[in-house]
Amino acid sequence: MTNLSRKTYLLTFAQTVIGGETLRHDFVVMADGVIIGRIKVIAKGPNEGRWGWSFLLGHLDFRYRGVDGDAATKQEAAQQVKFWFQEYLETPSLHGGGLGLEPEEWPPDERSMQLRILRVSDPDLHTKVIEGLRTGIIERHLGAGANFS
Incomplete structure (x- = not known):
């Protein structure tokens, strides 16, 4: 990291x-x-x-x-x-800061909170999701209640 x-x-x-x-x-x-x-x-x-x-x-x-x-x-x-x-x-x-966070985790929204939880609960999925966001395979805003799993 x-x-x-x-x-x-x-x-x-x-x-x-x-x-x-x-x-x-x-x-x-x-x-x-x-x-x-x-x-x-x-x-x-x-x-x-x-x-x-x-x-x-x-x-x-x-x-x-x-x-x-x-x-x-x-x-x-x-x-x-x-x-x-x-x-x-x-x-x-x-x-409240960004130390140790990826840029995709910075915005103060539900998606960032999901990413921060994944960082701890499932590091491999966290890495895949970050890459998916960066390449456009995963959209940032999928609607309320959307998750990565």
């Missing part, structure tokens, strides 16, 4: 599209094909014109650590998402 906290991930940015509409000054941040954050211009209020940022992964203790905020520039906002992504990778999964 790869030591994921040591792996380097290329962060990419894409304009946010909601309901077919591309939003101006609004970007999702991705690592290994997984959306990990979002940065966008704050449109109204006391921080109008600043760049809001949020890191989207993690649960439990990790989410209480201030994983969103604002910055003066788009680059500073992107740096905050990058910082929290590294923190996520170095935080044990039992504390």
